[in-house]
Structure formats: structure tokens, C-alpha cells
Amino acid sequence: MAQPWKKKTCYWMKAMLLALWFSGIHVLADAAAAVSKEQNQLRFSKEGQFKILQVADMHFGDGKSTPCKNVLPNQMRGCSDLNTSAFIHRMIQAEKPHLIVFTGDNIYGKDAKDAVASLNAAFAPALSSNIPWAAVLGNHDQQSTLSREGVMKYIVGMKHSLSQLNPPGVNIIDGFGNYNLEVSGVEGSSLHNKSVLNLYFLDSGDYSTVPSISGYGWIKPSQQFWFQRTSKKLRRAYMSNPEGQKSAAPGLAYFHIPLPECASFDSSNFTGVKQEGISSASVNSGFFTTMVEAGDVKAAFTGHDHLNDFCGELLGIHLCYAGGFGYHAYGKAGWARRARVVLATLEEREKGGWGEVKSIKTWKRLDDKHLTVIDAQVLWSKTSAGSRRKKKIGGI
Ligand SMILES: *[C@@H]1O[C@H](CO)[C@@H](O)[C@H](O)[C@H]1NC(C)=O
Ligand SMILES: *[C@@H]1O[C@H](CO)[C@@H](O)[C@H](O)[C@H]1NC(C)=O
Numbered sequence: 001m002a003q004p005w006k007k008k009t010c011y012w013m014k015a016m017l018l019a020l021w022f023s024g025i026h027v028l029a030d031a032a033a034a035v036s037k038e039q040n041q042l043r044f045s046k047e048g049q050f051k052i053l054q055v056a057d058m059h060f061g062d063g064k065s066t067p068c069k070n071v072l073p074n075q076m077r078g079c080s081d082l083n084t085s086a087f088i089h090r091m092i093q094a095e096k097p098h099l100i101v102f103t104g105d106n107i108y109g110k111d112a113k114d115a116v117a118s119l120n121a122a123f124a125p126a127l128s129s130n131i132p133w134a135a136v137l138g139n140h141d142q143q144s145t146l147s148r149e150g151v152m153k154y155i156v157g158m159k160h161s162l163s164q165l166n167p168p169g170v171n172i173i174d175g176f177g178n179y180n181l182e183v184s185g186v187e188g189s190s191l192h193n194k195s196v197l198n199l200y201f202l203d204s205g206d207y208s209t210v211p212s213i214s215g216y217g218w219i220k221p222s223q224q225f226w227f228q229r230t231s232k233k234l235r236r237a238y239m240s241n242p243e244g245q246k247s248a249a250p251g252l253a254y255f256h257i258p259l260p261e262c263a264s265f266d267s268s269n270f271t272g273v274k275q276e277g278i279s280s281a282s283v284n285s286g287f288f289t290t291m292v293e294a295g296d297v298k299a300a301f302t303g304h305d306h307l308n309d310f311c312g313e314l315l316g317i318h319l320c321y322a323g324g325f326g327y328h329a330y331g332k333a334g335w336a337r338r339a340r341v342v343l344a345t346l347e348e349r350e351k352g353g354w355g356e357v358k359s360i361k362t363w364k365r366l367d368d369k370h371l372t373v374i375d376a377q378v379l380w381s382k383t384s385a386g387s388r389r390k391k392k393i394g395g396i
């Protein structure tokens with residue numbers, strides 16, 4: 001009895017696999033562009049450091065003709081998207097990051113006549129710096145002349161962009177711009193060929209398409225499944241070293257829309273400010289729990305709420321906003337536009353050479369005369385991680 005049924009399933013599955021294989025061809029073609037990026041391998045510096053500049057919510061429009069929003073009355077004149085570009089230039093000069101991450105609403109589609117022109121202008125400072133960069137989508141990027149897929153495809157093809165459309169070999173995943181980047185140990189060190197810091201990028205969507213659910217999008221099960229598998233694969237590869245790393249390499253996640261868990265903090269347990277509500281999806285799709293389970297992600301960085309710039313820690317994971325960056329994005333007059341920096345530092349080994357990630361720090365800089373540094377804090381450190389974790393769990 002069971003035989004014919006089994007056979008049928010088998011044919012059905014074969015047909016299905018064949019269909020998947022064909023639909024996979026275009027995915028592979030898209031991935032081909034990423035192959036040449038292999039030599040653009042991210043790596044810790046000779047000083048054992050890796051620094052990431054996060055730019056959230058540029059909201060780029062048409063450039064010079066697109067005015068600033070929410071600046072002081074005496075700052076309105078001559079203020080435009082060009083001020084956003086100038087701020088990126090200054091941040092790059094001041095911090096000299098190894099990677100620039102744009103966490104969505106890179107362009108404000110409604111006010112961009114031509115998506116390609118707007119994207120070119122928005123990312124121009126990153127391109128001209130010759131620093132590798134990566135981007136994810138927000139909820140406004142697709143509101144000009146390109147779809148979400150179109151915007152992400154265009155971003156993937158830009159100079160020095162390490163962004164990817166979606167993971168190669170994965171045929172069914174929601175959104176555009178789900179990918180990971182590996183940061184290898186110092187050149188010539190024993191961890192030269194190991195990813196000692198893992199970066200995850202996810203498309204947190206735009207708006208709900210489910211009639212009974214209102215509001216913003218969320219990270220779907222298909223994306224979480226990809227994250228789970230990727231994290232597991234990376235943990236295995238890292239700990240299968242002859243040197244035998246005892247725990248997973250730390251990870252950082254970047255996406256646009258904050259998780260509902262951001263609402264579990266107040267000024268008694270976050271660093272920074274909260275000046276507006278948490279505009280997460282109206283449902284909780286469980287990505288925070290998925291990250292806690294995986295165990296490697298130490299911090300997740302978002303944008304979306306321009307007036308919030310805090311970091312708070314829940315169950316060993318910091319949830320951090322970058323604060324609004326762009327001048328055409330809503331903001332608060334007199335409250336400076338800002339950016340977040342993350343610095344990962346390796347441990348120095350006795351016999352010279354560099355080891356695993358020792359600490360992850362963050363701070364923000366304001367777009368004022370001196371690019372003032374504020375809210376410097378340690379997000380994670382190797383030695384204290386174990387005991388802190390234990391304390392937290394004991395306290396529940
Ligand atoms: C915008 O840029 C112009 C030209 O550099 C400058 O004069 C002005 O102060 C800037 N405005 C703000 C709000 O930074
Ligand atoms: C890393 O891999 C390259 C190429 O496979 C090899 O030549 C090199 O010796 C490896 N380095 C270390 C430290 O394992």
C-alpha cells in the first residue's frame with residue numbers, strides 16, 4: 001500500500017527539485033557578480049582591529065534641490081541632501097572605517113525622481129572613499145522608480161559594494177538583501193583563514209501585506225531559517241580548528257526595522273535616548289528568540305526611528321539604534337544628525353600575533369563642528385561574556 005504512494009511522492013519531489021533547479025539558475029547568475037568580490041575579503045587590520053560605520057536613514061532625494069527637514073529656522077537656507085553627503089565624507093575622514101553599513105531608507109523614494117540617480121548620489125561618498133560597503137533596504141527605498149528587487153540588484157552591482165541580493169543556492173527566501181559577510185583574522189596570523197567576526201544582513205521588509213495585520217514588515221521564517229543554518233555552519237567551521245576555539249565567533253546583525261524587544265528598555269537600562277515610540281512590526285515574528293538560540297549574535301543594529309539612538313541589552317544581545325543620519329529625514333531641530341561606529345578588537349597573543357575577538361565597542365558621533373563622540377560603551381567582551389550570561393540567566 002505504501003509503495004505507490006511513496007513512488008508518487010518521489011516523482012513529485014523530483015519535478016519539484018527540477019523546477020527549483022531551473023529557478024535557481026537566475027539566482028546563480030546573480031551570485032556570479034559576487035564571485036569576483038572574493039578577493040575583497042574583509043579582514044582585521046594589522047593592528048587587530050575592524051571598524052564599522054553605520055549610516056541609518058539617509059533618506060536621499062534628488063540632491064541639491066531636496067531640502068532639509070527639521071533643522072533650526074536659521075539652518076534651512078542652503079540645507080539639502082548635500083549636507084547628508086558632506087556628513088558621510090566627514091565621518092569617513094574622522095573614523096577611517098573598514099566597512100560602511102547603510103541600514104535602509106537609503107533613499108526616500110517618494111522624493112527621488114529617479115531611483116538610480118538617487119542611489120548613485122546617496123552612495124557616492126562611500127564609492128569615492130574606496131572603502132567596502134554593504135547596504136540593506138528600509139521601507140522607503142522602493143518608493144521611486146525601482147522595485148525592492150530592482151533597488152537591491154542595483155546596489156549589489158555598485159562599486160565596492162559587498163551587498164548581495166540573496167544567499168546563493170537558497171531559492172526560497174523572503175525579501176531582497178539577506179546575506180552574511182565574514183571578517184577574517186589578521187593576515188598571516190593563525191586565524192588568517194577563519195571568520196572571527198560574522199556580519200548578518202537582513203531585509204526587515206517594508207509594510208505588512210497581510211490584511212489582518214497592519215503596520216510595518218517583519219523578518220520572516222524563511223529568513224530566520226537561513227540565519228539559523230548560516231550561524232550553525234559558521235559556528236561549526238570556527239570551532240573545528242586544530243587550535244579548537246571554545247566558543248563561536250561573535251556576530252553582529254544589521255537590518256532596518258527595530259525588533260519589538262526594543263520596547264523592553266527604559267532610561268534605567270539603555271545608553272542613549274528614546275524620543276519616540278518603537279516603530280517595529282505590530283507582530284513579533286521571533287527573530288530575537290532565534291538570535292538568542294543561535295548564541296553568536298552579540299548586537300543587532302537598526303535605524304527607522306530617527307529620534308531614538310539607544311543601545312539596550314536583553315538576554316546577552318544588545319539592540320542598538322544608530323539615530324537619524326540624513327537631513328531630508330525627519331529629525332528634531334537642534335538635535336544633531338548622528339552615526340554609529342562599532343569597533344571590534346582582537347586579543348593579542350603572548351608569542352605575538354593576533355587571536356580571537358576580545359571586545360566589541362560602540363560610540364556615536366554628532367554632525368557638529370567637532371564631530372563630537374558620545375555614548376561610548378562596551379557591547380561585548382570575551383572574558384566577561386560567560387559570567388555576565390550566567391548572572392542574567394540566574395536572575396530570570
Ligand atoms: C549645510 O551645508 C551648508 C554648505 O556647506 C552649510 O553652510 C550649512 O551650515 C549646512 N547646514 C547644516 C544644518 O549642517
Ligand atoms: C590560508 O589559506 C591559504 C590558501 O588556501 C594558505 O596558503 C595559507 O597557508 C593558509 N593560512 C593559514 C594561516 O592557515
Ligand SMILES: *[C@@H]1O[C@H](CO)[C@@H](O)[C@H](O)[C@H]1NC(C)=O
Nearest residue numbers: 264265266268269312313314
Ligand atoms: C529595564 O528597566 C525597567 C524598569 O525600569 C524594567 O521594567 C525592564 O524590564 C528593564 N529591561 C531590561 C531589558 O532589563
